Amino acid sequence: MANKDPDTQTATQTQHSGLWSQIESQPVEPVIWGRLYGKNLKIKTLDLCNEIFNVGRNESNHLRIGEDCLSDRLLSRISKVHFSIRKDTNDLQSPTYIMDKSRNGTFVNGYLIGTGKEMILKNDDIIALSHPNYKALLFKDQCSSNELKDLPKAINDTYYVSRKLGSGACGEVHLVYDTKSCKPYAIKYVKKNALTEGSKRRVLNDPQRVMNEVNIMKNLEHPCVIKMHDIVNTPDSVYMVLEYMKGGELLTRITDNEFLSEKNAKLFFLQMCHAVKYLHAKGITHRDLKPDNILLRDSNEETLLKVSDFGLSKFVQKDSVMRTLCGTPLYVAPEVLMTGGRGSYTRKVDIWGLGVVLFTMLSGTLPFSDDYGSPAVEQIKRAKFTFRHRSWKSVSSQAKKLIYDILTVDPNNRPSIDDILSSTWMRDPEVIQKAERLMNIKLTGSKKSLSDVENNNDRVFAEPPKKRQRTK
Structure with missing residues (x-):
């Protein structure tokens, strides 16, 4: 291609420059809000x-x-x-x-x-x-959101609905503000209707299941467990107004940084363990622990963490078992997969979930995946995983040993939450002190320590306790 004449090229540049000057000098129309x-x-x-x-x-x-x-x-x-x-x-x-x-x-x-x-x-x-x-x-x-329509009067009268924070199979989450206090909250909107899975109709968001989450969350009080502020129940939907955690999901924090430092992962893991310890003391098994369901207070590197989303939880006695196949496939425990949900499994499924989350925090990868050469389900059933990512080179042997102990196929050989908290890796005075500061409570050694809260075995119910039926 022939080169342009220098004078022509200069003239063209001058024309473009003049055009941009005209565009930049044009007044910007103010937005009418x-x-x-x-x-x-x-x-x-x-x-x-x-x-x-x-x-x-x-x-x-x-x-x-x-x-x-x-x-x-x-x-x-x-x-x-x-x-x-x-x-x-x-x-x-x-x-x-x-x-x-x-x-x-x-x-x-x-x-x-x-x-x-x-x-x-x-x-x-x-x-x-x-x-x-x-x-x-x-x-x-002039800027009101149209994403959530036909809201109940109780919501419209009390809250201003802002942007969407997230969504999943069970519903959406939006940022809302109490119109009188101006305080921000997160509102989770869940439909009670059925969801079709293949050719088989399976009710996932049935009223009993949705209200189960509500009844659990209304009665929880722990620095590392999300708190419910308000609840509006309609014939076809439930609106749960929750604490707003502006730091977002732990999953986002991990992906934004590729993986977390061992110290920071330990700080988050310690808070998660105390949340699970509290839930287990209350007879609650979460059953869907994953980074998506862990929320952070703010964007600070060291921040408070809260466990959320109890849609798959339910109350169980200490000697009870759960027979429902649920949870997120890549985080679900092997005993659930091996029985197809028809067998018996205990709160040790939460221990497994903690192990998968810890692995993910330290490496930014999952321990089990279909991308690793064999079906993820088969990997989980045999607890077959490796520390292949480059990040593991800087991770301590104590952390790796704890992950090996947790990701054990036999739940009877899997450590309890107390075993994890007393492990060598977790007995880190510096991290414990940081966690105490964030949680605003002593973890041990005081009259009003978190241990007293977690070991309080009083059951929490939205209604007076009734005679329990055998778990199916």
């Missing part, structure tokens, strides 16, 4: 596009309330800045906040905000000035 409509207040429709919008008697306000809007009697009750509305324009799914700055009160749907306090505005909220009956303005949210 909300609108205010007058009700008893005589104003035109106002578009909200600034981060902060002030309303009051002062001329400097974005909306000035003067004699042309109100009578002298009502105007005397309006403050110079009566209220302000703010929005993070960099995150249009974030809530819209209204702050009461008046001496006589600002009301939203009849609720008094309180001087110097904030609440969240939602679509169609009515703002009243100085008295709940003086309904001045109607707010329209």
Whole structure:
């Protein structure tokens, strides 16, 4: 191809440069994230596009309330800045906040905000000035999420629904905010209807199973177990409002870093073990321990961890067995696979799950996979795994030994949770001290230690205990 003439090339570059200059110099249209409509207040429709919008008697306000809007009697009750509305324009799914700055009160749907306090505005909220009956303005949210539709009134009245945090076979998780306290939560939305698997109809999200998760979580109190804040039960769905863990899933933390350092993995594993110890003391077997179900408080490298998602858990007596085939295939214990779910297995399935999670944290890989030359199911049944990833070169022999002990086919030879906590690798004073600081409780050696909580064998029930039936 012939080279371009230098003068022609220069002219072309100049034209492109001029074009980009024109594009860059064009004003960016502001995003309208909300609108205010007058009700008893005589104003035109106002578009909200600034981060902060002030309303009051002062001329400097974005909306000035003067004699042309109100009578002298009502105007005397309006403050110079009566209220302000703010929005993070960099995150249009974030809530819209209204702050009461008046001496006589600002009301939203009849609720008094309180001087110097904030609440969240939602679509169609009515703002009243100085008295709940003086309904001045109607707010329209131009950025409200449409992902969750037909929410029950109890949810719509209490929470602002923001972005989706995750989803799975059983439902979705969204970030929500309590409109009065402005506190963030995670809401898990679960349908109770059946799910089709192949040609066989199997009810996974039946009402009894869904409410089982609810009844378990309502009564749990442990620093490393997710706490339920609220529950709304409808004929076809359950909405569980849970603690919001802004650090996200442990799985994401692992994949973002490829794998975790041994010290950090030990800190997380120690917290997981204490959560499982607590659950087992309460007669609860989780049965689906995996990095997806472990949540982190924040993005700090050393942070609090909480076990979540009890959809596959159920109460069992110490001498009871579970006969249901469940759990995530690559994390499920061999005794479950070998019996096809028709045999008997105990809480030792959680020990196996802990071992798989520990392996994954230290290497960023799974111990069992169809990619390793044979079916993963057969690998699990024989506990056939190797430390093949390069990360294992820097992992201590004590950590590897603990994984070997945990990933034992025979559950009777598998260590208990107390055995794991007393293992050589876990007796690390520095890590224990960090865990105590994060959990805000002494693990041992104090009158109010976590050991007292975990060893309390009082059963937790949503209702008074009833006569138990034999587990099927």
